[in-house]
Amino acid sequence: MSQAGSAVSKHAGRFSKLPVTLRLAGRELRGGVQGFVVFLLCLALGVAAIAGVGSLARGLTEGLAREGRSILDGDASFSVHHQEATAEQRAVLERKGRVSEVATLRAMARVASGDATLVELKAVDGAWPMVGKADLEPPLPIPDILARKDGRFGAAVDPAVLARFGLKVGDRLAVGNLELDVRAALTREPDRLSEGVGFGPRMLVSLDALRASGLLQPGSLVRYSYRVALPDGARDDEAVKRLLVDVEKQALEAGFNARSRFNAAPQLERNVGRFTQFLTIVGLAALIVGGVGVANAVAAFVERKRETIATLKGIGASGRTVFLIHLVEVAALGALGVGLGLIVGAVLPFAAVAALKNVLPIPIEPSIYPRELLLALAYGALTTLAFAVWPLGRAHDVPVAALFREQVAPEARRPRLVYIAATFTLAASLCGLAVYAAYDTRIAGIFVVATVATFLALRLVASAIMWLAARAPRPRSVELKLALANMHRPGALTPSVVLSLGLGLALLVTLTLIDASIRKQLSNELPAKAPSFFFLDLTAADRDAFTSLIKDKAPDATLESVPMLRGSFATLKGKPLDENSVDPEYRGLLKGDRGVTFAAEPPKGSTVVEGEWWAPDYAGPPLISFDQRLAKALGLSVGDEVGINVLGRVITAKVANLREIHWETLGINFFMVFSPNAFKGAPYMNLATVTFPNGGSDAQEFALMRDVTRAFPAVTAIRVKDALTSVSKVVENLAVAIRVASGVTLVSSMLVLAGALAAGHRRRVYEAVVLKTLGATRGRLIAAFAAEYALLGLVTAVFGLIVGSLGAWGVTTDIMKIDFAFDWPGAGLAALGALAVTILLGLAGSWRALGEKPARHLRSL
Template sequence: MHGTIPAQPQRRPIPASSGLPLVLRLALRELRGGLKGFGIFLACIALGVAAIAGVSSLSRSLTDGIGREGRRILGGDMAFSLLQREASQAERAFLASKGEANTIATMRAMAVAGEKGSALVELKAVDAAYPRVGTLETDPPFAPADLFAARDGAFGAAADPALLARLDLKVGDRVTVGGATVELRASLVSEPDKIASGIGFGPRLLVSQEALQATGLVQPGSLVRWTYRLTLPPALSTEEGLAQVEAEVGRALPEAGWNVRTRLNADPRFARNIERFTQFLTLVGLTALLVGGVGVANAVRGFVDRKRASIATLKSLGAPGGQVVMLYLTQVMMIAAVGIGIGLLVGAALPFVVTGLFGHLLPIPIQPPLAWAELGVALLYGVLTALVFALAPLGRAHDVQVSGLFRDQIDPERRWPRKRYLAALAVSVAALVGLAVLAAYDRRIALMFVAAAAGSFVLLRLVATGIMAVARRLPRPRRTAPRLALSNIHRPGALTPSLVLSLGLGITLLVTLALIDSNLTRQLQQTLPERAPSFFFLDIPNAQADAFEDFLRTQRADAEIQRVPMMRGRLVSLGGVPVSEVKAQEDVSWVLEGDRGITYAKAPPEGTEVVEGEWWPEDYRGKPLVSFDRKIAEGLGLKIGDEIVVNVLGRNIAATIANLRHVEWRSMGINFVMVFSPNAFAGAPHTHLATVTYPDGSDAATDARILRSAAQAYPMVTSVRVKDALEAVNDVVSQLVMAIRGASSIALVASLLVLAGALAAGHRARLYDAVVLKTLGATRARLLSAYALEYGLLGLATAVFGLLAGTLAAYFIITRVMNLGFSLDLSGAVLASGLAVLVAVGLGLLGTWRILSQKPALYLRNL
């Protein structure tokens, strides 16, 4: 059997003219045997492609919905908004000259239901033309004219069902808003312009403009947003016409201070949030695809090992190494095409499934399209990922020796593929990186993701090399099981690199998610600092500010009251550059969007520290100065001495930055991005903002009493209970956490598949190990204990790396991306990594048990 090996026949390459058809023909012939060993390969590719295709297609459906429904969402073709003041007669007349105009007013107010208490509401006052676009749905149904008409001493209203539940009211009951009595004639089912009107802390209360005026809440300086909507004639409703009207209004009324929106960008905040969340989910899908790529590499390596005899046969018949590689690359890519096809089908179907199951919950109606461009991008991701992770193991098939026909090579020599395959690999990696960056909404984040992914692969390879080096240098144990486990870790062809890579990615991801989850939970549960206010009081009329403060002191003498003047202003330019052209950092761009609260002060506000520049004297009378939050100023590219222009009540006010402050926003105190010198707004109408803090806190009964008393004595003051506001925010954040957990589970499933694939890839070598050791007298129990010890040692070493890497990743995401404080709580992370190690050991032993049941004779023949 082991006689002299005959001389190999001279190889004669197959003619090039028949190369491609022959390769394809041989690939199809070999695939007739089925896809055995490629189950995990298919699952990894399909999972990643489905995630990317599904997320992109759903995002396309939502953005198309916004574009298609823009006119209904906005309530017209254009909307011009002002805060704290109504448009003048001249301004309204100019808008009316361009098309049909109607008016909406929104503000926060208190609805008082007698002994049943009071509640904060988002008051929305509409005119007789509402809704000009879309349909208002109520229960019971009402025509708007009948719904809002005044009769029997009360104005009609439609209320959000949440308000009815909160105050234990029913349709037909009455509440008091300011100085007006309002009858709740219907519960609100749907308002066509809900998104454009904004989402607040309280339930919606829909009333007429006449009812709003009767409340007495509209005073100089009151925080009322007036929105004037235009429905343009067909000739001006085109994209060019919208731009023309906007330009004409800007030229005719340059200092009006409008916030202008058109049906083409009906809700830019909602669209931007879709883009951001799509970016996150796409990165999760790409993570799953890259993690799955390790599974692809493991599957291809196992495939090549199984095909060594076939490869040797082909080469002995004259097939060149390059043609052999092309043959098996064709097979692998054909199998990958099956997985990509499955992923594309699932991804394309996802928007239709979501619409069918949850369409009634979405804020806009969507009609899912087949998003061919997005599916094409997902297809490219799948093809490039399969190519990147298959090239290296397939490239080694070029140098498989023909002697494999006569003697099995259990631990074949590991070597780098030839230069041509390394070059192809480099091109494929560059293409995958380029696609990830070019297809991203935020290319900076995409580049950071690419760098983190590359760093993870390199670090895990170094960790595997280090573990093998340490195991090689450790003294050999006397007992058989530890000695065998230690040698298995560092021997040629060991599973260590693939197991460390597969398990390391999974544990790192688990630890990262566990720490993000724990930090977000801590933020939700411990948002209130030790000295957080109990109430915010808004819209305190300037003339009643002192009296209201005295009233608050009568409620509890030990209350700590902080009161500041407050106005709203919109930034117009920074350093001479219009805000529309300012390139702000992502985390501070919100400052440029819409109106901001502003104040003036003689001394630095409590809880702030001047870190650069100097505060102005108390009797300062010069050119208006402003103090800026340092972090936000840096994000906007501002420095001391720069000039900013802010529009307040229709006037542009220029001010010079005199100093920068550090503001602790999480203190829940009264803080502003911009604090002006007192002379900047001399004589301007404004209201006051106050907070009330109790040294020992307060209970629900006390809070309800104070809210009821304040609403009855000062109906124009809006009261916000801090705990209620935080609960509203926490509900949104909790939903975000659940979405992150659900999306990230895709990557976790991919990690589990890859781990199983890594173990399966080493099946052949482990099979021969077991055969030889059993022949030499090793018992099944001893082999199982050796393998368990090996997997356990690798798992523990990898878990240490996963804990460190996951902690660093979570710290970066929490502090730099989410801008929150980081707290190191490793209890959940350690539990998650421990479970991952147990899963790895369990999967390894499960595969080993099957190996140990094999009969030795069949395999001993070829050794």
């Protein structure tokens, strides 16, 4: 025997030692993957979306961790509102390492003409920045730019400020009582991400300039941050943790809000986590929609293999063996689809960074992340098996004779109990994984429940369509009669089409109506209800003069003002803070300062729903009123005690009542309202709103802003229209991103629909051959098929509109707390699009069936 023959014989011998199921499955797979293209694409698309989003988010998280020291401008940051750290508190920090002090607040920047704009004022000392590097034009040393020269301090400002006033480097700009020289344009700050999103462009000055500006008054909304950079060789992770613990012990009375380089940008990380969860849910929705395609493809595969299955059973193969052979084939093809998706998902972060490196202001560290890829693999594998076991299991108990007459007498049957149980176990595992791996388990749980409910509802809709079609009066039109018969006959496409189209359409309508509700809220309702201005940092001494100016310059406007301070949580129910006991959505509230006020009466725009409001002359121990949702998230109820650190002093107050707050009015309201006696004698600022009747014109608003900033340079004016415009831009960008991401699900829906129609191609060919032999023309058959798909598409579109509208209503009213707006054009266009796609795809598949020659198929019957 030759060496080649010996090798072949040896290889064949090894192959023969494999279990019979694997050998038979391998031989069938060598015939190709015909009919599984949609199967592969659906799996690849969903897995790629989940793996790509997860890897991209992980890359961002890794980038933030890697650049945490630069983003924070140190190893740790300790911040406090209203007042600077004392010499003793600062000494505690300076014993640990180098310290840089930064103060941030909002202010009005003005030019000689009186025009003003809101800026985020940042005052730094000579040590800033300690770690990163600021980009300035011209690139001069920061101490030289900010120093006092010829009696004036210098400033570096965002190019947007220069463009707003038509200024250039060398011109002058005023803040508070101070006139400054613009000596550079500030194009980049190394620590901007750590400070969160601001309301205006940045203006950089020195701490000495801030102190001379007149902007600092008792109770001013200024935040002081003290960044600590540990010495070289002593800044490992344990050293940073010890730093946080030591400062908390030695400077407890300061009420510092501490952060380390491990969570340099917590707000950004939380937002990334929420957005990642949404995109992951979209990817999972695409994968579940694709699961319908898996079920369709497997059902069609079993039908194509009925002669093979009959032969195997005829020569003694058991039903279990038949099931295992085809399960191996489906699993192998599923592995291929999942593998393709993992490859695309792994590459996606690298592609995104390459495409957006000059656009994204945040560091992303693209890499191969095994955990995210394994999670996507688990999703893909569970989806494949959950949707494949049921159709594969149906062939287990079918006798050989039934398989041979399947073409003319198909039988409706369910698989054995073991396959039903396996299907439900796999589906439950998929749901459990979705909740377990989610950033917010509540949102994930809602998604799982909604998906299961939609699946069941779609199945009921399909059954109802078949039931009604079977019992509907027979029309005179032959085409309509044939269409109705096709909708309820054994093996009808009705369940597949309804499931395929309904899921994608429901999601599309949901997103469309959520987007419409947000737009209506921002463009119509909020501007109509909202004040024209918010005025911050109004001192008690200036309040009467401010009121007189408003009455003089805007006599028709409504003025409201309330005291405002900043406070942070110190204790809950008399115990130290425990984040694990708080709803994840609200944990961020425990870490920072929040606005607080005191009032003798309940604030407008809120309603007491539990407990009682205190008497106007109440003089007992401090009481506090909480927002109802916040109290629930913190586990508080009427009668509990909380400790709030305000101005460095912890005030322990009893919860007297809970309020429902109507934030959509944009009026003055606070999560926490104290009884007036809690702050007797404490310094505070006032927050005021001015509302023009009918919204006021731009000319009126700009004139009032000029008058106020001239008379009260330290008062900060926030024009609500400008704020809403900024929010609208963010929402617009977010909406575009959501639509693009949701396109993945819609593409999956179209693929699945196409696959469902392709799966019925064989039966359509058989029907077309029989009907054409009996004398039916192609035109009549096309009309009958068009009527069938139109009826199915119409009913499914109506279902999608109803479910999508309910979903959008629930999200907007329960989660987003805004009014629901039904967008007839948007929702109707989505429904019409779904109807058109159903008819077009259905006719495209039917046209191929009608083109088959009867003779060839009649010979095979």
